Structure formats: C-alpha cells, structure tokens
Amino acid sequence: MAGPTFEEWIFHLGLQQIHDPHFDKPVYRKPSFGELELSAEIEKKISTSLHNARERRKIPRSKLAPMLGLSDQVYNRYENAVSRLTVSRLLHICEVLQISPVEILYPVAPHLWGEAESEAEVRKSIIDKLELFDCPTLTAILDFLQHLQIKPMENGHDQGAAQAAP
Numbered sequence: 527m528a529g530p531t532f533e534e535w536i537f538h539l540g541l542q543q544i545h546d547p548h549f550d551k552p553v554y555r556k557p558s559f560g561e562l563e564l565s566a567e568i569e570k571k572i573s574t575s576l577h578n579a580r581e582r583r584k585i586p587r588s589k590l591a592p593m594l595g596l597s598d599q600v601y602n603r604y605e606n607a608v609s610r611l612t613v614s615r616l617l618h619i620c621e622v623l624q625i626s627p628v629e630i631l632y633p634v635a636p637h638l639w640g641e642a643e644s645e646a647e648v649r650k651s652i653i654d655k656l657e658l659f660d661c662p663t664l665t666a667i668l669d670f671l672q673h674l675q676i677k678p679m680e681n682g683h684d685q686g687a688a689q690a691a692p
Contacts, residue, residue: 558637566607571634573607576619579630580605583623593622628653 530538541554548565555562563571580590591601594615603609611619620627632639632650640646656664 559643569607573605575630575633577605579623579625
C-alpha cells in the first residue's frame with residue numbers, strides 16, 4: 527500500500543499552491559483566513575512584530591543588539607526585513623526580551639491558532655492570561671482542563687495530535 531498521493535496530502539492539510547519569487551519551485555501554504563501571503567510579506571510582518579515587541583519593552587535597539595551579540599546595524603536589518611531571522615536567533619531574542627514566541631508569531635500567522643479569526647483571538651487571549659499566572663495556579667488550571675471533554679477532530683484523534691494521513 528503506497529499511502530496517500532501528494533495531491534491527497536495537499537487537500538487533506540488544506541494547503542494551496544503559491545508561486546513565491548523567493549522559491550524556485552511552487553510551495554504550498556495554508557491561507558491566513560482566506561489570504562495567501564508571499565514570503566516577503568511574512569518577513570515584513572515578522573520585522574514589524576519584532577520592532578513592536580522591543581518597543582513595548584522600551585529597550586533601545588542600541589542596547590538590545592549587543593545583548594544578542596550583534597551590532598546595531600545588523601540587528602536593524604531584522605527589524606527592517608532586510609535579513610531573515612533564524613529560529614535560534616528568534617529564540618534568543620525572546621529570551622532577552624523575556625517574551626513568548628507567540629508574541630512575535632501571532633501577528634504574523636494568526637491562522638495557526640484557529641480555523642476562524644474569532645477562534646484564533648480566543649486562543650491568543652487564553653495564552654496571554656495563562657502567562658500571568660504562577661505555577662500553582664497553572665497546575666490547578668491544568669488539573670481542571672484534564673477533566674474536560676476534548677473535541678474530537680475529523681479523523682477521530684484528539685485536538686492536540688498531529689493530523690494523520692487521509
């Protein structure tokens with residue numbers, strides 16, 4: 527048994543083909559509430575999100591850059607979408623700014639948090655609230671949540687599980 531075809535996987539995962547000038551071959555992406563974005567648009571949103579997070583913390587770029595082992599000019603390239611962030615650099619920035627990666631990524635790809643904008647906003651609000659609680663409160667919330675019924679997915683698996691083959 528060969529398993530699902532490439533096209534069946536694309537359909538099953540809800541992806542759409544996009545021709546992005548940054549890639550030699552077609553890529554497949556999940557629309558962000560109806561819109562497919564090119565990588566340049568995503569990079570611009572990441573840079574804006576990064577800038578906003580730094581500004582909310584009131585940390586000047588000239589102070590943040592050396593904490594990351596960078597010059598002000600190099601860090602400026604990230605906030606102006608000239609250079610692409612690596613995942614490890616993003617994690618380092620989150621450590622230094624003392625933020626969750628959600629703060630950077632949610633404005634860029636809210637569709638990763640829900641099927642509809644309203645669902646994504648509710649999940650993000652819950653995440654924001656959870657970050658305010660201490661460990662004993664989080665433990666109590668987890669104990670409570672473990673007793674709730676989880677909505678089954680279409681393929682019969684729980685919501686937190688990865689999607690199975692079609």
